[in-house]
Amino acid sequence: MTPPQEESRGWSAVRKGKLSRLRFTSLRLRLVVVFGLVSLTAAVSASGIAYWLNREAVLTRTQGAVLRDFEQEMQNRAGSLPADPSQDELQHTAGQMANSSQRFSVLLVGEDSGGRTVYGNSGGLNGFSLEDVPDSLRRAVNKKQDVTGGNKSPYHLYWQRVVDHGTPYLVAGTKVIGGGPTGYMRKSLEPEAKDLNSLAWSLGIATALALIGAALLAQAAATTVLKPVHRLGVAARRLGEGRLDTRLRVSGTDELADLARTFNRAAEALEKRVDDMAARDEASRRFVADMSHELRTPLTAITAVTEVLEEELDAESGSIDPMIEPAVRLVVSETLRLNNLVENLMEVTRFDAGTARLVLDDVDVVDQITACIDARAWLDAVDLDAERGIHARLDPRRLDVILANLIGNALKHGGSPVRVSVAAADDEVVIAVRDHGPGIPEEVLPHVFDRFYKASASRPRSEGSGLGLSIALENAHIHGGEITAANSPEGGAVFTLRLPRDDASDPTRDGEPGEHGEHGEPGEQPVQPVQDKGDYV
Numbered sequence: 001m002t003p004p005q006e007e008s009r010g011w012s013a014v015r016k017g018k019l020s021r022l023r024f025t026s027l028r029l030r031l032v033v034v035f036g037l038v039s040l041t042a043a044v045s046a047s048g049i050a051y052w053l054n055r056e057a058v059l060t061r062t063q064g065a066v067l068r069d070f071e072q073e074m075q076n077r078a079g080s081l082p083a084d085p086s087q088d089e090l091q092h093t094a095g096q097m098a099n100s101s102q103r104f105s106v107l108l109v110g111e112d113s114g115g116r117t118v119y120g121n122s123g124g125l126n127g128f129s130l131e132d133v134p135d136s137l138r139r140a141v142n143k144k145q146d147v148t149g150g151n152k153s154p155y156h157l158y159w160q161r162v163v164d165h166g167t168p169y170l171v172a173g174t175k176v177i178g179g180g181p182t183g184y185m186r187k188s189l190e191p192e193a194k195d196l197n198s199l200a201w202s203l204g205i206a207t208a209l210a211l212i213g214a215a216l217l218a219q220a221a222a223t224t225v226l227k228p229v230h231r232l233g234v235a236a237r238r239l240g241e242g243r244l245d246t247r248l249r250v251s252g253t254d255e256l257a258d259l260a261r262t263f264n265r266a267a268e269a270l271e272k273r274v275d276d277m278a279a280r281d282e283a284s285r286r287f288v289a290d291m292s293h294e295l296r297t298p299l300t301a302i303t304a305v306t307e308v309l310e311e312e313l314d315a316e317s318g319s320i321d322p323m324i325e326p327a328v329r330l331v332v333s334e335t336l337r338l339n340n341l342v343e344n345l346m347e348v349t350r351f352d353a354g355t356a357r358l359v360l361d362d363v364d365v366v367d368q369i370t371a372c373i374d375a376r377a378w379l380d381a382v383d384l385d386a387e388r389g390i391h392a393r394l395d396p397r398r399l400d401v402i403l404a405n406l407i408g409n410a411l412k413h414g415g416s417p418v419r420v421s422v423a424a425a426d427d428e429v430v431i432a433v434r435d436h437g438p439g440i441p442e443e444v445l446p447h448v449f450d451r452f453y454k455a456s457a458s459r460p461r462s463e464g465s466g467l468g469l470s471i472a473l474e475n476a477h478i479h480g481g482e483i484t485a486a487n488s489p490e491g492g493a494v495f496t497l498r499l500p501r502d503d504a505s506d507p508t509r510d511g512e513p514g515e516h517g518e519h520g521e522p523g524e525q526p527v528q529p530v531q532d533k534g535d536y537v
Contacts, residue, residue, distance in 0.1 A: 028219075031218055031222045031225070032219060032222060035214050035217065036214055039210055040214075043207040043211060047203035047204070047206065047207050051203055055196050058196060059161075062189065062192050063161075063170055066170060066172075069101060069102045070100075070106075070157075070172055070185040073097040073106075074174055074176060078093060078181055078183050081180055083180065084111060084112050085110045085112065090109075090119065090120025091120035091121070092120070093108060093120065094120040094122045103187075105121070105122050105127060105185065105186045107119065107133070107184040107185075107186075108120045108121070108181045108183050109130065109181055109182045109184070110180070110181035128186050132186060133171055133173060133186075134162060134171065137173055140158045141182060141184075142175065142182065154177070156174065157173070160172075161189070167190050168190065169188055171186050172184070228259075231249075235247070235263065239270070244270060245271065246267060248260040248264055250264065302335050303335060303339055309332055341467075344467040344468070344471060345467070348451070348467060348471065348474075351478075356474070358395040359395050359396075361393070361395070362391055362393055363391065363393070364391055365386075365431070366386045366387065366389075366390055368394075368396060368399055368403070369403055369420060369422070369431070372400050372404055376407075381411055381417060382407060382417065382418045382419075385422070386420070387422075390422055392500070392502065394499060395475075398475040398478070398479070399475075401472065402472045402475050402476060403431075405468040405471065406433040406469075406472060406497065407420065407433055410495070411435070413435070413437055413493075414438075415436055416436070418435050419432075419433075420432070420433050421434075424501070427501060428499060429498070429500075430498050431497040432496050432497075433494070433495045434492055434494045435493055436491065436492045437493065439492055440493045445486070448485045449469050451467055451470045469483075476497060476498075480500045481497065482497075482498050483495060483496065
């Protein structure tokens, strides 16, 4: 069973994954939001226009029917009243007018024969009263207008919509022309208001459904559009990881299909370019290896001859003609330099081809440093600051190569005394080689480990091959260590070598003696330790 803690972490990861896909920077979310906003705007606009048009149509139709009926009743019934009607006559006429097809409330206002204002309404004492009529409407109804060619009547019918205690009403009023009572009408618009509310709810529900449908449509469109984009992203990541045979499946003729075709063409061109570069690189490495291998045979013979010539030069009664002695010495030195160059090239080829292997042993680091210094007669020029007993599991030959190059370069370019210090930690050994020279220029520091790097273009030739520090760094890397170069605050350059004390996890390590040859075949004896004196300052 899955532990609760791991299950909780799993759910948390799933939730975070979903939230990351829905973050606002997500193209999918932005597409859904844009679709939703557009559909919401369109739906609200359409619903608002539809509601307004229907509202005006309903109110105008109802209002027109009511006003026509009221006007007809005023002409037929109120117009037949005497000029000075009594209250009973007004009350009876108002009741008759209210019984019309529109069923509105009626209020009639007139003056009796005694000059008193009398009222008659269709609802009794608690029915429609003059206080229910807006003042502005009363003033408009009672205002007598001049009769002109464009205005043939001194009084007109006026109406107004009001809301009383939440109920909408249509209130209208007019005066009988030629003398007679003033009539007012009030009609409730509550049925129409309910119909309009139902319409508003229907339009709101339709808007919500349209918004949901737009979101679903946007999701479907986003899936259709973004799925090829997601596949393109996955393919690009695979291509970046080095899987150059990655291709996209092309379907359709739209822009996304064109993008997939462009990606496939780019990936194909990149794969071809990388294959060509790898082939050229492999050919170059093979050429260097073959050249170095072929040079070793004649160099062996030449080296033997130069050793004989060197012995003759060092003999007390040498038979070398003094006139040719400088030439002989030049041949001897250049032969040794060429021999070192060939050995270094073969070593570099092994690193580039990945065939270099470690032969690990339990090494006393201080004893190894002492042996390196003693073998090269550097005892008088090197100060060793270390205590014996610091052990590490290293390759003695490759450690000797690193030390020879670091100390040799310090002696050549920094000058003696060169100080070598050793410090041990639980998991690593730190060896620092410091000279007392002018130091390394800041612009040169990043390049001291580059192959064939020359700090000065005016000194293209030196005793070394320019590969020594590069080989030393590769030997440190194959141990799982590192070499850094810096300038000491007290003056001079400091090269710091860090090596793990015991790390058998490196797949390039081999516990058996022997070393791969320059062509990657086992059985050839390891090359002798090299010391390079190439320029770094």
